[in-house]
Amino acid sequence: xxxxxxxxxAHPLLRGQLPVLAGLLPPLGWVLATAGAGIVGRIAVIGAVxxxxxxxxxxxxxQGFGLEGLAMAVLVAMLVPETAPLWQLVLGGTFGMVIGLLxxxxxxxxxxxPAVVTLAFLMFSFAAEGYRATPEIALFTLAxxxxxxxxxxxxxxxxLVGAVIGLGGLGWxxxxxxxxxxxxxxxxxxxxxxxxxxxxxxxxxxxxxLAHGLLFxxxxxxxLQAGTALSAMIFAVLMTAxxxxxxxxxxxxxxxxxxxxxxx
Amino acid sequence: xTVRMAGGFKPWxxxxxxxxxxxxxxxxxxxxxxxxxxxxxxAFAVEQGARVAAGETLFADRRRPxxxxxxxxxxxxxxxxxxxxxxxxxxxxxxxxxxxxxxxxPAQPERESVVALMIEAGLWPGLRxxxxxxxxxxxxxxxxxxxxxxxxxxxxxxxAAIIAPRxxxxxxxxxxxxxxxxxxTYLCPAxxxxxxxxxxxxxxxxxGSHPAGLVGTHIHHLHPVGAGxxxxxxxxxxxxxxxxxxxTGRLWSxxxxxxxxxxxxxxxxxxxxxxxxxxxxxxxxxxxxPVRLLSGSPIDGRIGRxxxxxxxxxxxxxxxxxxxxxxxxxxxxxxxGRGSGAVLPNALHERxxxxxxxxxxxxxxxxxxxxxxxxxxxALELAEEDLALLTxxxxxxxxxxxxLRRVLDELEAAQ
Numbered sequence: 001x002x003x004x005x006x007x008x009x010a011h012p013l014l015r016g017q018l019p020v021l022a023g024l025l026p027p028l029g030w031v032l033a034t035a036g037a038g039i040v041g042r043i044a045v046i047g048a049v050x051x052x053x054x055x056x057x058x059x060x061x062x063q064g065f066g067l068e069g070l071a072m073a074v075l076v077a078m079l080v081p082e083t084a085p086l087w088q089l090v091l092g093g094t095f096g097m098v099i100g101l102l103x104x105x106x107x108x109x110x111x112x113x114p115a116v117v118t119l120a121f122l123m124f125s126f127a128a129e130g131y132r133a134t135p136e137i138a139l140f141t142l143a144x145x146x147x148x149x150x151x152x153x154x155x156x157x158x159x160l161v162g163a164v165i166g167l168g169g170l171g172w173x174x175x176x177x178x179x180x181x182x183x184x185x186x187x188x189x190x191x192x193x194x195x196x197x198x199x200x201x202x203x204x205x206x207x208x209x210l211a212h213g214l215l216f217x218x219x220x221x222x223x224l225q226a227g228t229a230l231s232a233m234i235f236a237v238l239m240t241a242x243x244x245x246x247x248x249x250x251x252x253x254x255x256x257x258x259x260x261x262x263x264x
Numbered sequence: 265x266t267v268r269m270a271g272g273f274k275p276w277x278x279x280x281x282x283x284x285x286x287x288x289x290x291x292x293x294x295x296x297x298x299x300x301x302x303x304x305x306x307a308f309a310v311e312q313g314a315r316v317a318a319g320e321t322l323f324a325d326r327r328r329p330x331x332x333x334x335x336x337x338x339x340x341x342x343x344x345x346x347x348x349x350x351x352x353x354x355x356x357x358x359x360x361x362x363x364x365x366x367x368x369x370p371a372q373p374e375r376e377s378v379v380a381l382m383i384e385a386g387l388w389p390g391l392r393x394x395x396x397x398x399x400x401x402x403x404x405x406x407x408x409x410x411x412x413x414x415x416x417x418x419x420x421x422x423x424a425a426i427i428a429p430r431x432x433x434x435x436x437x438x439x440x441x442x443x444x445x446x447x448x449t450y451l452c453p454a455x456x457x458x459x460x461x462x463x464x465x466x467x468x469x470x471x472g473s474h475p476a477g478l479v480g481t482h483i484h485h486l487h488p489v490g491a492g493x494x495x496x497x498x499x500x501x502x503x504x505x506x507x508x509x510x511x512t513g514r515l516w517s518x519x520x521x522x523x524x525x526x527x528x529x530x531x532x533x534x535x536x537x538x539x540x541x542x543x544x545x546x547x548x549x550x551x552x553x554p555v556r557l558l559s560g561s562p563i564d565g566r567i568g569r570x571x572x573x574x575x576x577x578x579x580x581x582x583x584x585x586x587x588x589x590x591x592x593x594x595x596x597x598x599x600x601g602r603g604s605g606a607v608l609p610n611a612l613h614e615r616x617x618x619x620x621x622x623x624x625x626x627x628x629x630x631x632x633x634x635x636x637x638x639x640x641x642x643a644l645e646l647a648e649e650d651l652a653l654l655t656x657x658x659x660x661x662x663x664x665x666x667x668l669r670r671v672l673d674e675l676e677a678a679q
C-alpha cells in the first residue's frame with residue numbers, strides 16, 4: 001500500500017533548513033554557471049563567520065543550532081555584488097548573525113532574518129560599494145524552491161499570494177510597468193520565498209500571514225519609487241518583519257474577542 | 265446532525281489495521297495505575313496479599329471518597345507500589361478464580377441513585393470535566409454531558425463495531441447517564457455509524473481527520489466552555505460498563521482493546537480486562553527486534569506495562585535502538601540538528617491545531633508559561649490529548665501536553 005503524503009508531512013527532514021538549502025541549489029548553480037566560482041569564496045567567508053558566532057553562542061548558552069547560518073551565507077553571497085570587499089562581508093555577516101539572530105536566543109526566537117539584517121547593514125553602511133544593485137538570477141531557477149518550500153509548509157502560501165496581490169495591485173493602480181515587471185524577475189522570488197516568507201521572521205497566524213504578504217508587496221511597490229529593486233525589497237522585508245508581531249497581536253485580539261463572545 | 269471538520273490530518277503509522285473478530289484474552293496480572301487519577305492520596309481498604317472479589321473496594325481518595333477504585337477481577341493483591349513523595353504508583357492483582365460482588369441496582373434510576381451506584385462500583389472516575397479534565401465532584405451538575413463514541417486516533421479500533429453487539433448495555437448506560445446532566449446529553453459517533461437511539465440524548469456525528477474524534481473538538485462545536493460553565497464527558501466503554509452493571513448488577517470486567525502497530529505481526533481486537541498486562545496481551549504476536557509498547561495511540565499513548573484507564577488501544581511500535589558506535593558524519597548531523605528548541609512555525613501546525621486555536625501564539629504562550637495569554641487563547645477548552653497531534657506535527661521533542669497541564673494547574677489553583 002502506498003502511504004499517503006501525510007506520512008512525510010511531519011518528517012524531520014522537511015522541518016529544518018534542508019528544504020531551504022535544497023531550494024537554494026538551482027539558483028546557486030545558475031550563478032556559478034554565469035558568473036564564475038567567486039561566489040564559493042563569499043559563501044565560505046560568510047559561512048565561516050556565521051558558524052563562528054553560532055558555535056560561540058551555543059557554547060556560552062549550552063544550546064544547539066542548525067544550518068540556518070549556512071542558509072544565510074548562501075543568500076547573502078548571492079545578493080551582494082562580486083566586487084564586495086571581504087572585510088565588509090565579515091563585518092556585515094557578524095552584525096546580521098549576532099544582532100539579527102543570536103542575541104534573541106537563536107533560530108526560532110529571532111524577529112528578523114539574519115540575511116536581511118546583513119544586507120540592510122551593508123546597504124546603509126557602505127553606500128558607495130554597490131550593495132543596492134540588483135543581481136541577475138534567472139526566474140526558472142526559483143521554481144523548485146517554490147514547490148519545495150510551499151509543500152514542506154515553510155513558505156506559507158498566504159504570504160506568497162498576499163505579496164503578489166499587494167505588489168501587482170499597487171503596480172497596476174500606479175500604472176507602473178516596472179513594478180509589474182519585478183514580478184517576473186528571479187531576485188523578487190528569491191527574496192519573497194526565502195526572506196519575506198521565512199516562517200520564523202514572518203507573521204505566525206494565518207490572517208496575519210495574508211496581511212504580512214500584502215504589506216510586503218505594497219511596501220516593495222512604494223520603495224521602488226526611490227531606489228533599486230533589491231534595496232526596495234530588502235527594506236520592505238525589514239519593515240514587514242518588524243510589523244509582523246503587530247499583525248499577529250491584532251489577530252490574537254480578534255481571536256480572543258471572538259472566544260469571549262462565544263463563551264459568554 | 266453531522267459536523268464536518270476541515271483541517272486535521274492522520275499521522276502515518278502504517279496502513280489502517282484490519283481488525284478481525286474479537287479474541288478473548290485474559291491476562292494473569294492486572295494493575296490499577298496512579299497515573300490514571302493524578303493527585304490521588306489513597307486510603308487503602310486492602311493490604312498486600314489480600315484476596316479480593318471482583319468489584320471489591322481497593323482504595324479511595326482520603327478527601328474525595330468518590331474517587332473509589334474497585335478490583336476489576338477476582339484475585340490476590342500482589343503488589344502495592346508507592347511513587348515519589350508517597351504518591352500512589354500502582355496496585356497489581358494476580359487474577360484467580362473467585363466470586364464477583366453484586367451491587368444493588370435501583371429499580372427506578374434517579375440521579376442520586378445512579379451517582380451512588382457509579383461511586384460504589386468504581387465507575388465514577390470514568391467521568392471527566394472540561395475545563396481542566398478532572399474527575400468531577402458528584403454534587404456539581406454539568407451544563408451538558410458528552411459521550412464520545414468516535415475514535416480518530418491513528419490505529420484506533422472502530423467504536424461502532426465494539427458497541428454493536430452490546431447495544432442494549434449501551435442504551436441502558438446512556439439512559440442512566442442522561443440523568444447526570446443538567447442540560448443536554450450529546451452522543452458523538454462517527455458520521456455514518458449506527459448507534460442505539462435513546463430518548464433525550466442528542467446525537468451529533470462528526471466527520472473528518474484526527475482532532476475530529478476528540479471530545480475537546482465536540483465540546484468546542486456543541487457547547488463551548490471556557491469563561492464559565494462546566495461540561496462532563498465520558499468514553500463509550502464506560503457507558504457499556506454502566507449499562508452492564510445496571511442490567512446484571514455485576515461489574516463488566518472486560519474492555520475491548522485494539523492491538524496494532526508495525527511491531528505486531530497481525531493487528532487484533534482483544535476482549536480483555538481493565539488494567540491488563542500488555543506483555544501478556546502481546547506475547548507471541550511481536551515481530552523480531554526491539555519494540556515499544558504503548559497504552560493508547562502512537563501519538564498520545566503512555567509507555568508502560570499495563571493498560572491505562574479509558575484506553576481502547578495498545579500501540580506496538582518498532583524501536584530503532586541507538587547504535588553503540590556512530591560515524592562522525594552521523595554525530596555531526598545530530599549536533600547540527602539539535603536546533604534552538606524553539607517552535608519553528610509550519611503550515612502543519614495550523615492543520616494539527618484544535619479548532620479555534622491559533623497554534624503558534626498558543627504554543628509560545630504555554631512554552632513560556634504565560635498563563636494569562638494561554639487562557640485568552642483558549643487553554644481552558646483543552647486537555648493534554650488535544651495537543652498530542654501538535655506535539656507529533658512539531659517533531660515530538662517538546663511535550664506540549666505537559667506544558668498545557670502546567671498552565672491548567674496554575675489556572676485551577678487561581679480559581
